Amino acid sequence: MIPGSFTYHAPTTMDDALALLGSLGEDAKILAGGQSLIPAMRFRLAVPEHLIDIGGLEGLDYLREEGGFLCIGAMTRESALDDSPLVQQRYPLLADTARVIADPLVRNLATVGGNIAHADPANDHPATMLAYGATVIARGPRGERTIAIDDFFTDLFENALADDEILTEVRIPQPHGQPGAGDGGAYLKIERKVGDYAISAVAVNLRVSAGIVTHARIGLTNVSPVPLRATGAEQALIGKAPSDEVFEAAGQAAAGECDPSPDLRGSVAYKRDLTRVLTKRAVGKAVERATSPEAQAGGAA
Amino acid sequence: MSSRSITVTINGEAVTREVEDRTLLVHFVREDAALTGTHIGCDTTSCGACTVLLEGVAVKSCTAFAVQAHGKSVETIEGMADADGTLHPLQEGFWEKHGLQCGYCTPGMIMSAKHLLEKNPNPTEEEIRWGISGNLCRCTGYNKIVEAIQYAAEKINSQSAENVGRNEDEAAAQQEVTP
Numbered sequence: 415m416i417p418g419s420f421t422y423h424a425p426t427t428m429d430d431a432l433a434l435l436g437s438l439g440e441d442a443k444i445l446a447g448g449q450s451l452i453p454a455m456r457f458r459l460a461v462p463e464h465l466i467d468i469g470g471l472e473g474l475d476y477l478r479e480e481g482g483f484l485c486i487g488a489m490t491r492e493s494a495l496d497d498s499p500l501v502q503q504r505y506p507l508l509a510d511t512a513r514v515i516a517d518p519l520v521r522n523l524a525t526v527g528g529n530i531a532h533a534d535p536a537n538d539h540p541a542t543m544l545a546y547g548a549t550v551i552a553r554g555p556r557g558e559r560t561i562a563i564d565d566f567f568t569d570l571f572e573n574a575l576a577d578d579e580i581l582t583e584v585r586i587p588q589p590h591g592q593p594g595a596g597d598g599g600a601y602l603k604i605e606r607k608v609g610d611y612a613i614s615a616v617a618v619n620l621r622v623s624a625g626i627v628t629h630a631r632i633g634l635t636n637v638s639p640v641p642l643r644a645t646g647a648e649q650a651l652i653g654k655a656p657s658d659e660v661f662e663a664a665g666q667a668a669a670g671e672c673d674p675s676p677d678l679r680g681s682v683a684y685k686r687d688l689t690r691v692l693t694k695r696a697v698g699k700a701v702e703r704a705t706s707p708e709a710q711a712g713g714a715a
Numbered sequence: 716m717s718s719r720s721i722t723v724t725i726n727g728e729a730v731t732r733e734v735e736d737r738t739l740l741v742h743f744v745r746e747d748a749a750l751t752g753t754h755i756g757c758d759t760t761s762c763g764a765c766t767v768l769l770e771g772v773a774v775k776s777c778t779a780f781a782v783q784a785h786g787k788s789v790e791t792i793e794g795m796a797d798a799d800g801t802l803h804p805l806q807e808g809f810w811e812k813h814g815l816q817c818g819y820c821t822p823g824m825i826m827s828a829k830h831l832l833e834k835n836p837n838p839t840e841e842e843i844r845w846g847i848s849g850n851l852c853r854c855t856g857y858n859k860i861v862e863a864i865q866y867a868a869e870k871i872n873s874q875s876a877e878n879v880g881r882n883e884d885e886a887a888a889q890q891e892v893t894p
């Protein structure tokens with residue numbers, strides 16, 4: 415199907431893009447990789463009058479460690495995460511996530527910024543960024559501001575950006591030390607077929623220090639109307655020595671606090687139980703990675 | 716209705732047309748440039764029959780606007796064979812290994828595989844399967860497609876090894892004649 419009519423704008427500087435956003439207001443939408451927006455426009459679920467393509471802006475496509483963070487430019491393609499040795503070696507949760515987002519062709523265009531800005535609870539990066547405790551950087555007419563990821567997802571497809579703001583960067587705290595030195599993460603997802611959205615998926619990032627889980631954050635994908643942090647599951651881990659019983663308790667907490675809807679992907683009971691099992695396994699994998707330098711990302715999920 | 720003139724270099728030739736802003740790249744390729752080898756198999760960005768290379772990168776052309784390709788290069792299945800009709804090793808592989816039945820998915824498979832082999836000239840079977848996971852085939856069961864891509868990878872690698880060999884021979888011959 416062909417999208418409704420709109421006027422296309424291709425600014426080449428951030429100032430021009432912001433000026434356009436300011437003058438066109440809510441009739442305009444930002445076009446990044448287009449892999450969520452164009453499908454929505456083809457079904458006329460979105461009918462923007464203006465599209466502002468930010469693909470021509472310089473300097474929004476990068477991955478670098480700086481000031482204690484991994485900084486990811488908003489226009490960084492998902493495929494760049496797949497191809498980055500830095501991500502593969504030091505950010506196992508992000509590496510796990512990137513390779514199960516959509517399919518390779520979609521990942522060649524889809525952007526990290528778009529995946530988060532879309533605020534779709536079915537998208538995989540929201541849970542990952544919740545687990546990392548990421549920070550979102552936004553640029554608007556009044557300059558730059560930072561938004562904690564916990565405050566970013568406000569409703570279904572709604573985020574904390576103002577109409578005249580552009581998401582420019584996402585920052586993930588750097589792990590402490592080398593792989594296996596205490597920090598670990600994992601993303602586990604069950605989908606109906608390769609390339610599909612999750613039935614349920616679980617993002618875990620934690621730290622193990624002297625045999626005790628001292629830090630844990632967990633995000634859940636597609637089992638709630640808004641991307642969800644599983645704080646109950648986190649509390650079931652923090653202060654405990656890793657064990658199967660502790661992992662099971664975290665899984666049960668996550669199953670209790672998620673809020674799935676029944677649909678073609680499964681019933682509520684099924685999705686809750688899947689969330690329990692995935693949480694348990696993802697926590698186990700994250701602990702293994704946190705404590706063993708050999709057990710890092712890459713290879714089969 | 717908003718429209719504009721765009722120029723896209725398709726298979727090395729500049730194509731300039733007036734298009735509506737909402738024209739999808741796949742319709743530009745098929746209808747404006749009359750290159751109907753690129754197929755449309757779904758409405759949901761699922762099948763990959765529409766795969767083309769945009770600036771060398773495999774993308775689903777049903778999920779990009781033609782205006783986004785203005786000033787850029789696009790490669791389609793029609794650009795794969797040499798001007799004299801010699802098939803590209805990937806096309807030859809699909810022929811030799813029976814990598815197609817109805818052929819509907821084939822142009823997209825070949826364009827995806829081209830990008831895959833450029834990024835990774837020696838993929839494992841697992842990497843090939845993963846690499847074409849955005850392209851659906853309803854006929855073959857994929858095994859023959861994987862074999863076709865393996866055939867092409869071997870052929871491309873042996874051709875480039877031959878070229879390296881020939882260049883080395885030529886360099887050696889040059890050395891001999893120059894005192």
Ligand SMILES: Cc1cc2nc3c(=O)[nH]c(=O)nc-3n(C[C@H](O)[C@H](O)[C@H](O)COP(=O)(O)OP(=O)(O)OC[C@H]3O[C@@H](n4cnc5c(N)ncnc54)[C@H](O)[C@@H]3O)c2cc1C
Pocket residue numbers: 443444445446447448449450451452453468488514515516517520523524525526527528529530531532536537538539575579580581582609610611612759760761
């Ligand atoms: C077949 C298919 C399967 C998919 N499967 C998955 C999956 O399994 N998991 C998954 O996570 N995703 C999946 N996706 C979605 C894909 O990852 C999207 O590309 C991504 O969600 C959005 O990124 P984008 O760059 O394409 O954004 P766009 O589609 O261009 O934009 C999405 C929204 O975000 C806004 N936006 C984009 N960038 C910015 C910015 N910098 N600042 C402010 N607002 C912005 C846009 O205005 C728009 O409202 C799938 C897509 C397809 C087509």
Ligand code: FES
Pocket residue numbers: 754755756757758759760761762763764765766775776777778
């Ligand atoms: S036509 Fe099916 S993915 Fe493009």
Ligand code: FES
Pocket residue numbers: 814815816817818819820821851852853854855
């Ligand atoms: S050969 Fe028929 S769809 Fe692939």
